Amino acid sequence: MNLFADLRSAVVDALGRMTAEGLLPQGLDLSAVAVEPPRDASHGDMATNAAMVLAKPAGKNPREIADALAVKLLEDPRIQAADVAGPGFLNLRLAPALWQDVIRQVLSAGLDYGRSDLGQGLKVNVEFVSANPTGPMHVGHVRGAVVGDALSRLLAFSGHDVTREYYINDGGAQVDVLARSAFERYREANGLEPEIREGLYPGDYLIPVGEALKAKYGTSLLDQPESVWLADVREFATAEMMQMIREDLAQLGVEMDIYSSEKALYGTGEIEAAIEELRQAGLIYEGVLEPPKGKTLEDWEPREQMLFRSTAHGDDVDRPVQKSDGSWTYFAPDIAYHYNKVKRGFDQLIDIFGADHGGYVKRMKAAVSALSGGKVPLDIKLVQLVKLYKGGEPFKMSKRAGTFVTLRDVVEQAGADVTRFIMLTRKNDVSLDFDFDKVLEQSKDNPVFYVQYANARINSVLRKARDAGIAVDQATLAAADHGQLSHAAELAMLKKIAEWPRLVEIAARNNEPHRVAFYLYELASEFHGLWNRGNDELSLRFVQEDQATTQAKIALVQAVSVVICSGLAILGVTPVEEMR
Incomplete structure (x- = not known):
């Protein structure tokens, strides 16, 4: 079902x-050979870099390879032209029948079009959100949650065995602060004045917790x-x-x-076991760290402590795992937690962290590399910040939360579907502006509206055809004469549909679900463009006087709808059939 993969196979065969x-020469590595859409559509339907990447190892001029490859590829009846461009890129033009057959593939596969066995059942653990259990989720957690969930859906769609996991940070001092804050609300529930002193959590969200404590403990x-x-x-407040x-x-x-608990690692021997594993590998030693950057010897107290030789696995400096007083550092339980995931048999680990965890990346990768013998990547x-706006002004804090805008604030204002889509309209490591007015406006500038509007328009076409007595079921449309779709605008639409399996594969290989949102916007733009051209060119309208022609054209737009619905499912967004 992946036309680009099929043509790459043709190139490799040639x-x-x-x-x-x-x-x-024999033994050339062909792994870097790619077939992809050309940067300029006027150059052809597909382009391959084969001559460019093979020239040096083959000891030949890239144009020489490209010329010979073009001759071989023209023996394939699917390829109508093969033109060498620039230093050795090869542009290919395909027979229209290949693009037209994409409709049959899409409608036959339905929402499984683009699904693959790329992952081959590899067990992948995606850990995301993992917010401290000290209050409601804020807008930063929203983006991390959406990225993690969409990535999990994408990987599952691509043949991976995915486990979504939340790591509860309930082993640190912040849960003691939570308990003290909840106790003040408990006092309040018993008619006393709460003392929300500095350092405690002031949000109103703890008032119900105080009342629940009163119900359980009375006075x-x-x-x-x-x-x-x-x-x-x-324990009570954390559970709440x-x-x-x-x-x-x-x-x-x-x-x-799965919900995993940091607290459950303490007193069970898991931390000790993980550290001992590193010790057996010669990676634990007693030492003194250099002063942090910006610190001088005058304001830095060197002291001997237990260190992990993380520099042996790509880190910049070695990291402490135990303090001089014998207590574990914050890093130690995280090592144990990831060791637990390695022992559970996952083939790949993915962590979705907030932007403030940038300094944690190398040390955590070093720990997993050391504990898995380099076998588990x-x-x-890192998910960058979200800036909220409303009416052109920064959106104010939630009184209920006390210090931040909550997830519920965002979802109640914009809705879950809009929130999810917009959170994926930028790559995770780029900051994102979320303007409540703009994300709800009905315009081309609002990507979620533009994609949903395309699907709604397609459903209106289907309703119109049914009302006219035209059969538009999947089987009938799949068997229609798609050879009638020969206009350049229709072929362009087909080419964009054909990119979907390739796009899914690239997004899954790179763990980048935002690529799906980008693609859906481009697909919707192509569709709206075709719709608008039909206003001027009667031959491009989807409902024609001839029923067979109508079914062919409706099969095209139904294929667009299938891909839109499939893509939205990966994003966790419900497609709409009618705009109100």
Whole structure:
């Protein structure tokens, strides 16, 4: 179903024949040979870089290789022209029948068009969100949640065995702060004035937690010292926060497969086991770190502590895993957690982190490399900030949260589908402006509207055809005479549809779900352009007097709808059939 992959196979086959005839040396590495759309559509339908990437290892001029390759490819009836351009690129023009047959492929496969076994069942763990369980999710978590969920859907669509995982950071000091903050709301629920001192969480979201504590404990904790109630309140408040986070994620359409707890690593021997594994590999030692950048010896106290020799696996400096007082650093449980994932048999790990975790990337990759013997790759995607606007002004904080705009604020204002799509209109490592007015306006400048409008228009065409008594079921449209679709604008539409399987493969290989959103906007633009041309050229209108012609044209737009719906499913967005 991937026309670009089929033509690459034709190129590789032709190169094999050239090798057999002595035109190329034996043993050339063909992995870098690609077939892709040309930068300028006027140059052809596809282009291959074969001559360019093989020239040096073959010891030949690239144009010489390209000329010989063109002769071989022209023996294939699917290829109508093969022209050498520039230093040795080869532009190909294909028989229209190949593009026209794409409709049959799309309508026969339905929403599975573009699905592949690229991943070959590899087990991939995608960890995302992993927000501290100290309050509701904020807008930064929204973007990370959408990126992680869309990536998981993309990888599953591409033949990977995906596990979505949330790592609960419930082992640090922040959960003690949560417990103390919740206790003040518990006091408030019992009629006392809460003391929300500096350093505690001030949001109103803890008021229900205080009331729930009162329902469970009554007044029994009021006169008790912190040492008596801290552990119980911490566990209770953390559970309440995680329930809130689960509800937030559900509003966004995100469902996790596994919730893992940092706290569960302590006292179980897992941290010790991970560190011992590194020690056995000769990567743990007692040492003194150099002063951090910007620090002088006068304001830096060197002290001996347990260090991980992360520089042996690509890090800039070695990292402490245990403090001089014997307690673990924050890095140690993270090492143990990733070691746990390695032991669970995952073939690849992906972490979606916030922008403030940039300094964590190399050390975490070094740890996974060391603990897996370099066999399990770790890809870390950093998600940049989201800036919210409304009425041209920065969107104000949520009083309920106390310090930030919550996920619920965003979803209630814009809706889950709009929120998800817009969060993928920029690459994850680029900051994103989210303007509530613009994301809801009905214009070409609003990508989610533009894509949804294309699908709604297609459904209006289908309704019109049905009303006229024309059969437009998938089987009938798949069997229509697609050879009638010979206009340049129709062929351009078909070529864009044919890019979908290739686009999915590229996006999955690079762990970049935003490519799907970009493609859908381009596909919608191509469709709207074809629709508008039909206003002036009657032959391009989708409903014609001749039923067979109508079915061929409707088959084309139905194929567009199939790809739009498939792409939106990867993004986690529900397609609309009618705009209101």
